[in-house]
Amino acid sequence: MDKNSKIYLAGHRGMVGSAIWRALEKRGYTNLIGRTSAELDLRNQAEVNAFISEEKPDVIIDAAARVGGILANNDHPYTFLMENLRIQNNLIEAAHHLEVKKFIFLGSSCIYPKFAPQPLKESYLLTGPLEPTNEWYAIAKITGVKACQSIRKQFGKDFVSLMPTNLYGTHDNFDLKTSHVLPAMIRKFHEAKENNNSTVELWGSGSPMREFLFVDDMAASVVFALENVLPDHLYNVGTGVDITIKELAEIIQQKVGHTGDIAWDSAKPDGTPRKLMDVSKMHDLGWKHKVDLEEGIEKTYKWFLENIDNFKQVKM
Numbered sequence: 001m002d003k004n005s006k007i008y009l010a011g012h013r014g015m016v017g018s019a020i021w022r023a024l025e026k027r028g029y030t031n032l033i034g035r036t037s038a039e040l041d042l043r044n045q046a047e048v049n050a051f052i053s054e055e056k057p058d059v060i061i062d063a064a065a066r067v068g069g070i071l072a073n074n075d076h077p078y079t080f081l082m083e084n085l086r087i088q089n090n091l092i093e094a095a096h097h098l099e100v101k102k103f104i105f106l107g108s109s110c111i112y113p114k115f116a117p118q119p120l121k122e123s124y125l126l127t128g129p130l131e132p133t134n135e136w137y138a139i140a141k142i143t144g145v146k147a148c149q150s151i152r153k154q155f156g157k158d159f160v161s162l163m164p165t166n167l168y169g170t171h172d173n174f175d176l177k178t179s180h181v182l183p184a185m186i187r188k189f190h191e192a193k194e195n196n197n198s199t200v201e202l203w204g205s206g207s208p209m210r211e212f213l214f215v216d217d218m219a220a221s222v223v224f225a226l227e228n229v230l231p232d233h234l235y236n237v238g239t240g241v242d243i244t245i246k247e248l249a250e251i252i253q254q255k256v257g258h259t260g261d262i263a264w265d266s267a268k269p270d271g272t273p274r275k276l277m278d279v280s281k282m283h284d285l286g287w288k289h290k291v292d293l294e295e296g297i298e299k300t301y302k303w304f305l306e307n308i309d310n311f312k313q314v315k316m
């Protein structure tokens with residue numbers, strides 16, 4: 001990939017988008033473009049078409065989406081289904097008409113069936129029912145995967161989908177109503193420590209298992225997909241290692257230095273029992289994560305402390 005290629009990074013201010021932007025700059029890419037949602041609402045097809053036909057990017061990376069943790073997904077099914085369909089359809093269609101050289105779509109591990117064998121292979125897609133707490137978001141993401149696959153099949157274009165496992169890291173969402181579990185735990189344990197070690201309330205039973213990938217490793221996988229023609233349309237991106245939510249809580253509690261109790265709120269959903277990725281396809285091509293969970297949590301907690309006064313507000 002030519003370092004002067006014009007790359008439009010949709011969602012460049014998000015947790016993942018900002019990490020991809022940093023990774024591309026570090027790698028020497030000089031012609032990056034990004035727009036905030038206030039500047040360009042990707043749900044609006046006319047705005048997207050006008051922007052893409054004016055800018056004519058060589059590459060589009062789609063890291064823009066309506067994103068949230070288990071409760072936000074469960075409580076706002078229409079928003080997660082329709083906003084994601086609109087954003088990705090507008091980008092994919094505009095990219096197809098413009099004849100971009102490459103399109104990279106980011107999905108999520110929740111596309112796989114709730115009770116699929118573990119670890120999850122890419123071939124398990126559409127082999128069983130989805131996890132109900134995020135089936136709406138998952139259906140939007142599956143549609144994105146299929147749109148990219150169909151463009152490859154019908155027109156031979158280089159559209160590729162990466163399916164990240166649960167991500168976390170710098171620029172994460174620490175809003176407790178909409179965040180994912182890892183940033184929520186950092187904030188809850190930190191605030192409880194500041195509050196003289198009061199009890200921390202966490203959701204569900206603590207027994208579900210999750211796999212966590214640090215966001216800079218995710219960004220490296222996107223750069224890898226940009227710089228290589230991947231032979232297939234769909235690739236899992238993760239560490240291949242998972243832990244229980246209870247074990248995660250114990251690690252974060254210790255890193256943050258909280259010594260109080262944990263209470264598990266059984267009125268909140270557990271979600272899928274397990275969704276460990278089989279990452280052998282990406283490993284075989286040469287990408288592998290570098291940051292282990294403990295190091296990633298330390299980096300994220302450091303960023304949390306440095307940015308405690310400016311967290312993003314997420315409106316649902």
Ligand SMILES: NC(=O)C1=CN([C@@H]2O[C@H](COP(=O)(O)OP(=O)(O)OC[C@H]3O[C@@H](n4cnc5c(N)ncnc54)[C@H](OP(=O)(O)O)[C@@H]3O)[C@@H](O)[C@H]2O)C=CC1
Nearest residue numbers: 011013014015016036037041042064065067106108166167
């Ligand atoms: N976080 C995670 O654990 C996981 C994330 N993913 C996927 O990774 C991608 C990035 O997620 P992440 O960085 O965590 O999410 P964030 O919420 O941090 O960022 C989302 C980005 O999307 C942009 N966006 C949202 N709606 C619109 C819109 N209508 N018009 C224009 N831009 C919009 C936002 O722009 P702005 O800031 O300008 O409003 C923001 O930059 C998504 O596709 C997500 O599904 C997959 C698996 C796990």
Ligand SMILES: C[C@H]1O[C@H](OP(=O)(O)OP(=O)(O)OC[C@H]2O[C@@H](n3cnc4c(=O)[nH]c(N)nc43)[C@H](O)[C@@H]2O)[C@@H](O)[C@@H](O)C1=O
Nearest residue numbers: 069070073108110134179180181184202203204269270271
């Ligand atoms: C990336 C992925 O993210 C979402 O799926 P999820 O993995 O279930 O999301 P989560 O990170 O919010 O929760 C993981 C586990 O952790 C438990 N948990 C405990 N205590 C808190 C807590 O305080 N906050 C949150 N959010 N969860 C908590 C929680 O009950 C659950 O058992 C999808 O909707 C979808 O968006 C998607 O693809």
